[in-house]
Amino acid sequence: MKPSIPKGTRDFSPTEVANRTYIMNAIKTAFETYGFQPIETPSFENSDTLMGKYGEEGDRLIFKILNSGDYLSKADDTLIKEKDSLKLTSQISEKALRYDLTVPFARYVVQHQNEITFPFKRYQIQPVWRADRPQKGRFREFFQCDADVVGSKSLWQEVEFIQLYDTVFSKLGLQQTTIKINNRKILSGIAEVIGAQDKLIDFTVALDKLDKIGQEKVEAEMISKGITEEAIQKVQPLFSFTGSNLDKLESLKNMLQTSEEGLQGVQELRFVISSIAELGLQSANLEIDVTLARGLNYYTGAIFEVAAPKGVKMGSIGGGGRYDDLTGIFGMKDVSGVGISFGLDRIYLVLEELGLFKTVALPKPKVLFVNFGDAEGLYCMKAITQLRANNIKSELYPDNAKMKKQMTYANNREIEFVVIAGSNEMNNEEFTLKNMISGEQSNCSLQELIQKLK
Amino acid sequence: MKPSIPKGTRDFSPTEVANRTYIMNAIKTAFETYGFQPIETPSFENSDTLMGKYGEEGDRLIFKILNSGDYLSKADDTLIKEKDSLKLTSQISEKALRYDLTVPFARYVVQHQNEITFPFKRYQIQPVWRADRPQKGRFREFFQCDADVVGSKSLWQEVEFIQLYDTVFSKLGLQQTTIKINNRKILSGIAEVIGAQDKLIDFTVALDKLDKIGQEKVEAEMISKGITEEAIQKVQPLFSFTGSNLDKLESLKNMLQTSEEGLQGVQELRFVISSIAELGLQSANLEIDVTLARGLNYYTGAIFEVAAPKGVKMGSIGGGGRYDDLTGIFGMKDVSGVGISFGLDRIYLVLEELGLFKTVALPKPKVLFVNFGDAEGLYCMKAITQLRANNIKSELYPDNAKMKKQMTYANNREIEFVVIAGSNEMNNEEFTLKNMISGEQSNCSLQELIQKLK
Numbered sequence: 001m002k003p004s005i006p007k008g009t010r011d012f013s014p015t016e017v018a019n020r021t022y023i024m025n026a027i028k029t030a031f032e033t034y035g036f037q038p039i040e041t042p043s044f045e046n047s048d049t050l051m052g053k054y055g056e057e058g059d060r061l062i063f064k065i066l067n068s069g070d071y072l073s074k075a076d077d078t079l080i081k082e083k084d085s086l087k088l089t090s091q092i093s094e095k096a097l098r099y100d101l102t103v104p105f106a107r108y109v110v111q112h113q114n115e116i117t118f119p120f121k122r123y124q125i126q127p128v129w130r131a132d133r134p135q136k137g138r139f140r141e142f143f144q145c146d147a148d149v150v151g152s153k154s155l156w157q158e159v160e161f162i163q164l165y166d167t168v169f170s171k172l173g174l175q176q177t178t179i180k181i182n183n184r185k186i187l188s189g190i191a192e193v194i195g196a197q198d199k200l201i202d203f204t205v206a207l208d209k210l211d212k213i214g215q216e217k218v219e220a221e222m223i224s225k226g227i228t229e230e231a232i233q234k235v236q237p238l239f240s241f242t243g244s245n246l247d248k249l250e251s252l253k254n255m256l257q258t259s260e261e262g263l264q265g266v267q268e269l270r271f272v273i274s275s276i277a278e279l280g281l282q283s284a285n286l287e288i289d290v291t292l293a294r295g296l297n298y299y300t301g302a303i304f305e306v307a308a309p310k311g312v313k314m315g316s317i318g319g320g321g322r323y324d325d326l327t328g329i330f331g332m333k334d335v336s337g338v339g340i341s342f343g344l345d346r347i348y349l350v351l352e353e354l355g356l357f358k359t360v361a362l363p364k365p366k367v368l369f370v371n372f373g374d375a376e377g378l379y380c381m382k383a384i385t386q387l388r389a390n391n392i393k394s395e396l397y398p399d400n401a402k403m404k405k406q407m408t409y410a411n412n413r414e415i416e417f418v419v420i421a422g423s424n425e426m427n428n429e430e431f432t433l434k435n436m437i438s439g440e441q442s443n444c445s446l447q448e449l450i451q452k453l454k
Numbered sequence: 455m456k457p458s459i460p461k462g463t464r465d466f467s468p469t470e471v472a473n474r475t476y477i478m479n480a481i482k483t484a485f486e487t488y489g490f491q492p493i494e495t496p497s498f499e500n501s502d503t504l505m506g507k508y509g510e511e512g513d514r515l516i517f518k519i520l521n522s523g524d525y526l527s528k529a530d531d532t533l534i535k536e537k538d539s540l541k542l543t544s545q546i547s548e549k550a551l552r553y554d555l556t557v558p559f560a561r562y563v564v565q566h567q568n569e570i571t572f573p574f575k576r577y578q579i580q581p582v583w584r585a586d587r588p589q590k591g592r593f594r595e596f597f598q599c600d601a602d603v604v605g606s607k608s609l610w611q612e613v614e615f616i617q618l619y620d621t622v623f624s625k626l627g628l629q630q631t632t633i634k635i636n637n638r639k640i641l642s643g644i645a646e647v648i649g650a651q652d653k654l655i656d657f658t659v660a661l662d663k664l665d666k667i668g669q670e671k672v673e674a675e676m677i678s679k680g681i682t683e684e685a686i687q688k689v690q691p692l693f694s695f696t697g698s699n700l701d702k703l704e705s706l707k708n709m710l711q712t713s714e715e716g717l718q719g720v721q722e723l724r725f726v727i728s729s730i731a732e733l734g735l736q737s738a739n740l741e742i743d744v745t746l747a748r749g750l751n752y753y754t755g756a757i758f759e760v761a762a763p764k765g766v767k768m769g770s771i772g773g774g775g776r777y778d779d780l781t782g783i784f785g786m787k788d789v790s791g792v793g794i795s796f797g798l799d800r801i802y803l804v805l806e807e808l809g810l811f812k813t814v815a816l817p818k819p820k821v822l823f824v825n826f827g828d829a830e831g832l833y834c835m836k837a838i839t840q841l842r843a844n845n846i847k848s849e850l851y852p853d854n855a856k857m858k859k860q861m862t863y864a865n866n867r868e869i870e871f872v873v874i875a876g877s878n879e880m881n882n883e884e885f886t887l888k889n890m891i892s893g894e895q896s897n898c899s900l901q902e903l904i905q906k907l908k
Contacts, residue, residue: 002564002565002785003500003503003561003564003565003784004500004565005495005496005499005500005503005561005565006496006498006499006500006548006549009496009497009498010496011493011494011495011496011562011565011566012493012494012495013493013566013569014491014492014493014576017491017492017493017494018492021492029845032817032847033842033845033846033847033848034842034847034849035818035819035847035848035849036817037468037471037816037817037818038468038471038472038475038817039465039466039467039468039471040465040466040471041459041465041466042459042460042463042464042465042595043463043497043551043581043583043595044460044463044517044583044595045459045460046457046458046459046460049457049459060522060523061522063498063519063520063522064519064520065517065518065519065520065551066517066518066519066520066543066546066547068514068515068517068585069514069539070539070540071539072537072538072539072542073537073539075537080534080535080537081534081535083526083527083529083534084526085523085524085525085526085527086524088526089520092520093520094460095460097497097519107457107459108465110456110457111456111457111458111459111465112465112467115467117863117866117867119852119853119863121849122468127497129497129498131522141496141497141498149852152852152853153853154825154852154853156825156831156835156850156852157852159835160850163839163842167842271828275832275835278832278836279832279835279836279839280839330457331456363486363490363491363492364489364491365489371608371610374725377610378729378732378733381610381613381729381733382732382733385617385733385734388487388488388621391483391487392487393486393487393488393489394487394489395488395489395575396610396614398573398603398606398608398610398611399573399606399607399608409571409573412571413571
């Protein structure tokens with residue numbers, strides 16, 4: 001009979017809300033400092049806005065909302081009789097919960113194109129929902145914090161997004177994150193060199209295991225996937241891909257000489273890398289990673305992914321990239337976009353593991369007034385009204401309960417100060433202020449009380 | 455082919471988000487100053503948590519989420535064949551979107567009772583969803599901002615909620631709101647006096663028309679509803695219910711002498727009214743309104759409703775009350791609760807109508823750097839990096855576009871300052887700062903730039 005919540009969802013306690021707000025405010029402040037503007041879109045969209053945009057897997061994971069009223073009345077009798085859930089869905093459900101913030105953003109840009117000044121720098125911090133199997137760091141309701149620019153192909157934006165990651169993670173005290181960067185055009189170049197676009201994922205997946213299983217086993221895996229010995233020879237530099245980012249760029253340039261697109265990718269990457277080298281980063285590392293192939297379906301230029309500091313076991317805590325045709329799905333062609341996302345829930349888990357929430361102020365009163373009855377209560381409420389007008393978080397214990405009970409309440413909520421005001425204090429127009437940590441007590445006037453607690 | 459969003463939902467532009475955030479921050483700050491702590495609950499709950507809690511009408515307006523996968527496979531064949539939408543719903547949908555914040559809060563309290571320190575003062579600012587017919591000020595997705603206390607019957611809480619309304623509306627510059635207050639026990643007393651509980655709503659609805667249609671027609675309506683002449687005689691004071699709140703209390707006391715419960719209500723109301731008289735309000739009016747009967751099904755003590763300033767046509771912008779058995783629906787008995795809600799979307803419309811958003815800072819950069827190419831861009835990005843480190847919102851125009859285009863962008867976004875830095879400025883290690891409002895231009899070093907824009 002004990003009530004529960006759906007799996008993959010969470011209640012957030014006051015402490016958890018405070019910690020989450022702390023992260024979100026750091027991200028929000030940085031977004032605005034970088035010139036991004038907030039928008040918000042509805043939690044549910046028309047199904048045809050979302051369906052077909054995330055692949056078959058995505059379509060399955062989108063939460064659909066049942067039509068209101070007699071939803072079966074207009075549905076096809078044959079589908080009903082055959083219990084064809086898949087085909088019936090579009091007939092009994094026309095709305096669906098947001099699956100990410102990118103597609104609703106594209107829809108927003110197209111719908112509001114006449115009100116928008118391009119290039120449009122927007123940010124959006126809202127929950128999304130996925131009917132995924134829950135596990136550590138993966139939930140059915142979670143927040144995304146996205147910043148995107150549409151309407152410009154300038155690589156300064158890639159530079160800026162790297163700085164933005166560095167700014168936010170430095171602000172949160174998260175040192176030594178690694179911002180991995182790749183470029184879709186380099187991946188295309190590698191595909192050209194190994195002789196097959198369709199082997200690219202097999203190739204990067206195998207190469208990614210180099211540290212763990214060694215060159216011999218990686219090559220064996222590649223061969224088993226149908227990549228030729230000759231192709232592997234041509235990309236030998238990737239098996240000893242070390243040194244500075246500039247060294248890596250040099251090595252890529254040599255390797256990809258036969259691919260125009262690959263060389264274009266190297267040039268783009270060089271602009272970003274050398275600009276960041278000039279501008280400097282506060283605490284993050286920037287690292288070229290040619291195995292980074294996330295979002296290969298839609299990214300057309302830069303690809304980003306952020307790894308938590310070494311030693312923390314957690315998937316990526318952020319990612320993004322450039323997509324040359326974001327709004328094409330809604331009929332507005334040739335609008336280039338680039339954006340990044342912060343994974344709030346994973347960042348939370350990382351900060352928690354590293355003990356980085358210590359400085360977060362919990363939303364609790366600074367002072368509790370003990371309640372001795374109606375007359376004393378009114379005397380206290382007059383003082384509390386003044387304290388609150390001075391933005392001092394304060395409250396009266398609501399009931400004239402036993403002193404011990406009231407003090408236990410103050411202790412449980414870790415309230416720093418308690419005010420005791422009985423008939424003596426009322427006669428002298430003063431208050432007894434007790435520091436709950438040191439135990440120290442002193443008498444003071446209302447003005448002194450305000451000064452001490454401010 | 456132009457994309458759209460579901461009816462009753464809205465996109466929020468950067469300006470709208472800024473205005474909404476302004477209201478939410480005022481409410482949030484006041485909640486915390488009064489000692490309330492934030493919690494958050496999932497957007498969807500198990501259906502059995504919500505269904506049956508809001509009456510038949512409510513059940514109909516709750517948005518249901520379709521089960522994932524082959525949802526029809528386990529459904530009852532007879533219901534499917536008969537196309538019985540109503541009965542099939544619980545078989546193909548086990549989750550539903552939050553309809554308000556009160557029931558999820560009750561569920562939260564029961565589920566987490568062992569972690570909570572009582573009395574528990576919580577606030578919650580989250581969207582809710584209702585499949586209602588959209589109209590002005592009524593949406594299918596809207597935010598509620600609730601503060602509640604559970605675990606104490608103290609009337610100081612009613613006093614505090616009135617102060618809280620006054621604090622928030624004063625902070626928002628919304629003068630002369632009217633906080634209407636009633637008490638369920640007074641309504642019960644009136645029901646006793648008129649001789650029938652089931653005539654109470656007919657009675658208050660008719661009485662509410664007194665100003666508009668006059669005493670004669672109100673009495674005629676009451677008689678047509680089956681209220682006797684004799685009963686109407688007994689409540690004559692309500693037909694000339696004027697004067698101060700204390701006058702009204704005196705009149706109610708005389709009228710309800712035969713009803714123990716009614717007198718209890720008068721006493722409770724007197725405590726609240728006289729405490730507020732002692733403590734004072736900044737800008738709101740507090741007014742006893744015996745026709746106030748909202749939420750009659752669940753309120754057991756005080757009933758609140760806030761009306762916008764006279765002259766603004768808008769339904770209530772807030773409401774609340776006391777419910778003696780909030781958590782009983784989830785098996786935890788005898789926990790009294792009292793709470794209020796702020797109607798964010800309606801408050802928005804009122805502030806907009808009264809022109810009270812003037813002071814809200816829009817999220818836009820303070821300064822735009824004109825882009826003259828890669829070398830100049832890097833020179834500017836170095837300065838921008840310093841400005842941002844000093845929390846100055848700034849950005850580089852991403853492309854080396856024509857000057858006119860870049861200046862138009864600055865004008866369209868109403869950016870106050872523009873920095874121009876070409877080869878001359880680079881050679882002199884300075885910047886040309888232009889005030890876009892006055893047209894004034896001056897040359898300055900990076901340090902001077904930071905000082906001027908800070």
